Amino acid sequence: MTTGLKLTSFDDFLKLARKQAEPQQLLFVFTRNELPADHTPEQAASYAAGQGGHLAPVVCVDRGLHEISGFEAFASEAEEHIDDWAVIFAAALPGIGNRPPTPLAIDQALERMVDTVRSGQIASYIAFDREGTPLRLATTH
Template identity: 45%
Template sequence: MQITDFNDFLLAARAQDEPQRLLLVFAARELPLNHTPGQKKRFEAGQGGALAPVMCVDKAVDELPDFATLARESQQTGQPWDVAFVAALPGIDGALPTAPDVERALKMMIDAVHRGAIERFLAFDADGKVLRLT
């Protein structure tokens, strides 16, 4: 299955043999503290910058019917974001992952986003479309 948007990701997660816990780390573009004038100019033009985690959440697949629901929930926080990094944490023997496992996985995701080690995650824009980040 080719994933082109967040709803495709939800379908793929629902199709797994084991129950999935969805892990989401939302990040906002920011200008690095020690930026160059060129970086500042590109950032102001809507390009470049760094991605900083601003919030995270985990959801069981059945708690999230579609991207529109996720977008509404995120807007209610008042925290703007530009990219949602997502992963699915599988359960074992029909049981969802434990709370400590979920917390540990979210912390690892947040750390990875801070370091720019995002290749293991799917990334979606604020419209729920897949992003190809380089």
Template identity: 45%
Template sequence: MSIEHFDDFLRMAREQKERQRLLLVFAARELPEGATPAQRAQFERGEGGALVPLMCVDKKPEELTSFAALQDEVRQQMAFQGLDWSLVFAGALAGVLDAEPSDAQVDQQLQRMVDAVKSGQLAAYLPFNRDGEPVVLGR
């Protein structure tokens, strides 16, 4: 099964034998300080810039009905802080046998994801845009 929308990712997580926790890092695009005029123009076209993590969250697959429901939840949480996201990076952490991953394991992996977004080491995660569509970075 290919992932053509976040809902496909969600469906695949629900189908796994091991219990899953979905790990999500919401990020915004920012123009770095000292950007050149060419970089500014590129940023205005919706290209380039730096990714800045805004919020991370974990969810059990059964806690999410759809990407639209996730969007609504995140919109409400971020509105209080005046934040707006551009991409969400998704990953999954599997449990062992019938046990789901511990909170400590989830927290540790979420921190790794946040650090990966900050450093641009994104290959291990699935990026989705605000419409829930997969994004190919670096093109």
């Protein structure tokens, strides 16, 4: 997706996707903050104090641009189906030749996206908080 628009909100992401020459399918991975299974006592104490943990994927979904009017409606729909999500990772999958991406391409891209979010490789995605504000996340390994 070409940029030129500064993203200050989820709705800016939608505007940018709508400006693309090829049809876009939007991909989302909803995550929640969890304590890793192999955590140390120090990590558990930090987590109990409201710090630390990791973002674990809980739901992935794709939407066409015509299916999302704005963040408020999208977040409201998510609230009905997903408990305690913390961060949404978003990406756009372009079509080819003025045709939308195929269902197979969408499924493969979502699977790859979940795997990379799970492993902390998030640099190619845009992260949004529960208010639709873009986040800058750092990874530690």
